[in-house]
Amino acid sequence: MEMSGCANGKNLCTDGYMGEYCESLKDWCTSTNPEHASFVRSNCQKTCGFCCEDGYHADVCPSVKDWCTSTNPEHASFVRSNCKKTCGFCKV
Numbered sequence: 001m002e003m004s005g006c007a008n009g010k011n012l013c014t015d016g017y018m019g020e021y022c023e024s025l026k027d028w029c030t031s032t033n034p035e036h037a038s039f040v041r042s043n044c045q046k047t048c049g050f051c052c053e054d055g056y057h058a059d060v061c062p063s064v065k066d067w068c069t070s071t072n073p074e075h076a077s078f079v080r081s082n083c084k085k086t087c088g089f090c091k092v
Contacts, residue, residue, distance in 0.1 A: 013051035015044050022047035052090035054083050061086035 015022045022044035028036040029048035040048050054061045061083035067075035068087035079087050 013046045013053060015046045016042060018043045019047070049084075050090070052085050054085045055081060057082040058086075 018039075022040070025036075025040065025044065026047060028040045029044065029050075031037055031040075041050060045051050057078075061079070064075070064079065064083065065086055067079045068083065068089075070076050070079070080089060084090050
């Protein structure tokens with residue numbers, strides 16, 4: 001299953017209809033229980049990190065793509081937060 005943004009189709013990274021429960025159900029983001037996985041895929045895209053988009057500094061991501069595999073903690077932290085799509089870090 002591939003996501004080209006969030007389930008809402010607008011590439012906006014938000015939690016859905018029952019999103020107020022997402023933070024307390026964060027463990028379900030990696031659950032192998034099909035009911036749990038289905039719930040968070042439908043309702044907790046932002047909390048679980050399922051949205052496939054680059055963040056605030058998206059314009060910089062192509063020029064720092066080599067940081068995607070960097071062992072420098074500052075570089076790695078930056079791309080994990082800001083360049084998920086460019087680096088292929090998106091959860092699907």
